[in-house]
Amino acid sequence: MTTPPANARVVIIGGGISGCSVAYHLAKLGWSDIVLLERKQLTSGTTWHAAGLIGQLRASQNMTKLAKYSADLYVRLEAETGIATGMRQNGSITVALTRDRKEEIYRQATLARAFDVEVNEVSPTEVKEMYPHLNIRDVVGAVHLPLDGQCDPANIAMALAKGARQRGAKILENVKVTSVLQKDGRVTGVTWTAGEESGVIEADLVVNCGGMWGRDLAGASGVTLPLHACEHFYIVTEAIPNLTRLPVLRVPDECAYYKEDAGKMMLGAFEPKAKPWGMDGIREDFCFDQLPEDFDHFQPILEMAVNRMPLLETAGIHTFFNGPESFTPDDRYYLGEAPEVKGYWVAAGYNSIGIVSSGGAGFALAQWMNDGEPPFDLWDVDIRRAQPFQKNRRYLKERVTETLGLLYADHFPYRQMETARGIRRTPLHEHLKSRGAVFGEVAGWERANWFARAGQEREYRYSWKRQNWFGNQKDEHLAVRNTAGLFDMSSFGKIKIEGKHALPYLQRLCANQMDVAIGRIVYTQMLNMAGGIESDLTVTRLSETAFFAVVPGATLQRDLAWMRKHLRSDEHVVITDLTAAESVLVLMGPHARNIISKVSPNNFSNEVFPFGTAQEIEIGMGLARAHRVTYVGELGWELYISADQTAHVFEELEEAGRASGLKLCGLHALDSCRIEKAFRHFGHDITDEDHVLEAGLGFAVKTGKGDFMGRDAVLRKREAGLSRRMVQFRLRDPQPLLFHNEAIVRDGKIVSIITSANYGHHLGAAIGMGYVPCEGETDADVLGSTYEVEIAGVRHAAEASLKPMYDPTAERTRM
Template identity: 65%
Template sequence: MTLPSSARVVIIGGGVIGCSVAYHLAKQGWTDIVLLERKQLTSGTTWHAAGLIAQLRATKNMTKLAKYSQELYGDLEAETGVATGFKRCGSITVALTDERLEEISRQAAMARSFGVEAEPISPSEVKARYEHLNIEGVTGGVYLPLDGQGDPANIAHALAKGARQNGALVKEGVLVTAIQKEDRRVIGVSWKDKTGETGQIACEHVVNCGGMWGHGIGRMAGVNVPLHSCEHFYIVTEAIPGLTQMPVLRVPDECAYYKEDAGKMLLGAFEPVSKPWTLDIPKEFEFDQLPEDFDHFEPILENAVTRMPMLAEAGIHTFFNGPESFTPDDAYHLGLAPELDNFWVAAGFNSIGIQSAGGAGQALAQWMDAGEKPFDLGDVDISRMQPFQGNRTYLFERSKETLGLLYADHFPYLQKKTARGVRRTPFHKHLLDRGAVMGELAGWERANWFARADQEPAYEYSWQRQNFFDNVREEHMAVRQNVGMYDMSSFGKIRVQGRAAEAFLNFVGGGDYSVPVGKIVYTQFLNARAGIEADVTVTRLGEFDYLVVTPAATRLADQTWMERIARARDFDVVITDMTAAEGVLAVMGPRSRELLQAVSPNDFSNETNPFGTAQEIEIGMGLARAHRVTYVGELGWEIYVSADMAGHVFETLAEAGEQFGMRLCGMHMMDTCRVEKGFRHFGHDITAEDHVMEAGLGFAVKKDKPDYMGRDAIRAKQDEGLQMRLLQFKLTDPEPLLYHAEPILRDGEIVSYLTSGAYGHFEGAAMGMGYVPCQGETLADVLASSYEIDVAGTRVKAEVSSKPFYDPTSERVKV
């Protein structure tokens, strides 16, 4: 076989994703692109995909990528001569319960704020658009007229042809057998073709587009790519007389979707408990099916025959079972692997690979070409995955659930049920014994709320007030009016040490870290556009020793980002994850000083321990470090204690807290309090594409520093003025609830959406934050307008403020 001895990039995998990456890199002007497919293009999962192509996703950027895919597929045929079968037939999602109707109504409102056409429709209107549907029990629906469907294999072949037309080399029948590395870089791949010939290609980049083989390909390079294949079932009927083009239909309450295709009907399922297949896929696998399991599919079919009566008369032409790969959180993997500096991943597309491939390929190509993300991709960035999530047993257990989550009720605060209990803080048993109801984030078990003695310690999900609403209100008011304690151990703790530590932090962060030992700096790490890469506190523990505290979910991403800059800029620092070494208890509220004084001989007064400082303390019979900071907007301390003494310190505080009426609190309380205080949440209110000044965090940037990441973008924004402002909103009606992505209306017109929301129990209403366009306007102009929030299609008036509604001058944290 004729293959080059070197290439700029080797793409492994010839499904729709690999073909899209090759196509978009070629469009970016890259040359020496080689795509290697072990068998034939599309022969893994792409060939048997259902080909549903929707626009709306859960976030604005994911929706933008899905919309781009549609536009691309509509144009590919003219460019390449390969018919993609793409047609905008529309889609309908129907609800069979009031809760599901609330969900899809909120989705329709969100769609409007993202620029996606979506129309709520009544049961009779559903019937008018889908005559074959039995609407008994249907409570409503949503119609998206621009959704569509396409031919998955032909879309991939069109992308491959487009890549070839722009100079890429696409080779089938070539298996990658090994990946060579030096230090943190891939330097080449070894291959073997179907005749037995072998060879090597030296390369500057590798992209893992291996689909369900992606986990194993990652292992070759020492890269963690957590995904697992599951069996995915659908049937195709015999031809049905008179059946014409219909919208794609989804009935998530019955776990089913329907697609008309060439006069036949395809019925597919995303059942609640799925069947994991294997990580050890047979080497000969190519265009293969898995054994039929009609018993597994039968409950779906029984409901479908009732819902679509014509299926009772139609013969089954095909019963299909094929594998697809699913990730632990149902979001695909995209981006630069944390373990290496030139190994990229685009895999694990959770049965939405066709609708995602165009946008994902474009975004990855732009990222590879520019060396930085084109916009915020935190939802899918491979660096969000924790190392343990590559564990085979974990993946097998979690994959039983993730397939079905696509059509599950997406209730607020929904917790995954499988593969739980992997990461536990030192206080885990203490909290469970006292009624903690655990949630999971990045594998960490975290107390989200505390059940009363007469209450089942479990979630009862709803779009309305859930069973923990009053519990969280009581926890919230304890922190506002008395004292509460909660576990913050899961937050990332990264030590930055070395003679260059101060200079390094002054370069990557917007703050000033040339501070005395014991000083805490609230700050942001910035990229070149002054977007926010991380929202952290930095504590100087010693002359050459800093502690960076970051959100639990982004610890690996933040550490990797810092390490790459340190290497690139030759900063002599050591960066170490210390998260599991210390437990952290947050003691917050007006009486927190009294409680700490009762268990420690140290001085917690403003004179000795002012806000924004840390001190070593004795506590009970142990030792700890007290950081005077807050994420709830009250007087309080975060108590850092080594894991060996954590249990003792908890017991000491819990026992002493009884005389103060101290209440144990959870993460939901922390969120409701921070929303009242206007504190930003990373990943929602602030991201890599949000300018730090437009986020209202310019106060944390020391703009006169001589050199730091984002300096030029800061200066440019000072000159040009703000384009957006992050504002806080409070509903005037105390009943509706806010979560995120609800449209913001200014003077009757949709201008944006809420980046986050929660109920402000002290303020007595739901609250949220969101960016509002403000180019050429003063702050007074922006605040003078009338604002409403669209809650599931109902407009609710809202107060607006640029300052926190609660304690706007922060007097309470500094008393």
């Protein structure tokens, strides 16, 4: 055995395709002192038994970019390293057996065109020509991606490892990392064992690519890495006479995929209810191991497959394989620096798409580590989205029974997770439940999405058309516009920033002017050095030395990590997460002032309580801090209430609002109201890749206040001009629906995608937002074009606006 070195710049833990890709890409960037340690042998965990499917189209543009990068990399690796990768771009076909699935895959085809991925909608007859063995009797539609394909996963990992070694990386097998060392919140190295030997490698950085071992390894360092292994099944037939090369075939309605390889057929499955594995840990000698066969579990898939592919009825089974793979609570992998420990990086939890993901993920992580910023928006897979409670093993075991099957489930809009629910509840949960609330979940929080009427079922009936709650959303939306609505928004992230340096610290991080009067609320962004948006928040000045920030619940861990990362050692600032301590009731609508005045003796007039300010108020027999802001475009207040008084305040408001038409409202209505007002949504409309000026948020940037992060990028963009602009769209036909990721068509050409959308019940049609290229153009040029939005291959006329279509002068918020 080669003894590990005493020092390294980076130690990569895990020798699957993910770890090998990170090593390869860091080495390509010129890094030296790279050490990869594998507890057994390269590829011996999951990589060796992966199916090796290469599907380029993913759910977002940047995830698609990474998958395309992987495919391109695997094509050229063989020439670079001399190791055959088995990469074949033989294409893929996805067939639909239902109208809903056809709508889904045709929407995906539109998305593929927007992302410059070659795609063709094909008829059942054309499918039969490409795949003569297929029973197409009940096929209603299909899409073909010619440049998809398949590969040999183990050989690709070996090729990446060889490419890394050729550039100086050290890759050592049979060396187990036993702990990650840290001091003062930063990685300092690892300890290792190899047989009878043991030692320490001092290192600046560590990358956890430990796959299904990664969770427990991370947990030992206090790092949250929520993943859990599941059993994953496939069969490989004996050689089938005259079986020629075929595209990869996916039949998601039957949970199955098919791959021809060397004259044999592989049939794999993503069954709706999976079998978690390794709850009590993974045995020490696990290496190239299989799990026990469970033919009863696989039999329903096989029965459908024999009908779909009749040649399977007479084909002998050469291999019945069952092996473990790691899955995450939201079916997306983890990438980035862990917020708990500086220098602790992660690339793990690939949810059975690790082969197509790892090439691009290794590239992106290496760039991120090298530059200090990701190469583009990676929020889809950012480790900072993980919630601390999600490391709970019982929670993970229950949740991953569902997430494995989601890969091939119908991806209906607004689909809710069904397992591991009810973990984070607001003080009003039972109150809302008794009044008809139908809950959704974000970051573990149970949030009322809509309220059922008396006698109406309290369940989602999913569809690509109007779902069963569409009318409920309309009633709630119009109540906010015409009378008043009451929302429970206790899931907001709430952060207190205090100390003698709190003001200069926030001035440096925030783009807006933070030196405001006590009681003022500032809407602002935190920018990166490229002018991209890292956080979208409001900050209220509570005192000379204390501020209160409000962020979306889903981004709380990200925002906390950003704030703590940029806190200097000589700054006296304390950052405290107050999310669970305070509830938030949001009272919005033209009758809001009348309602709140019935339960509070405070003065809520414009003169005494203007927009953009906060005051402590008496309410009922309790106290609250009232913030006069809005995310729906109406008069109203966000009420921040101690958790122990929340139910009392809710009951007081509910009673006071009866005569004024107050209606309980859910998150679906909140979203449809905000889309009419063209308010941006972080993670969809604005990300760390979107320049704050191009997002139309220049009004919240004050370059005259002095230096702050991103200021130079703002000044450069103002000088150079915008290359694209955020535009709001309304479909002229009131029937079609927009969700997001539909294609924006300008003068007959696809130029972008809809970043977020909903139905505008006041405006009477679907509303969407998205960026439009505009280099060298005036407002009149942008608005002078003809716009359409393509939905599942059909184009619909749309009108465009650079101002909010609802109340463009914001008069209603200042009523």
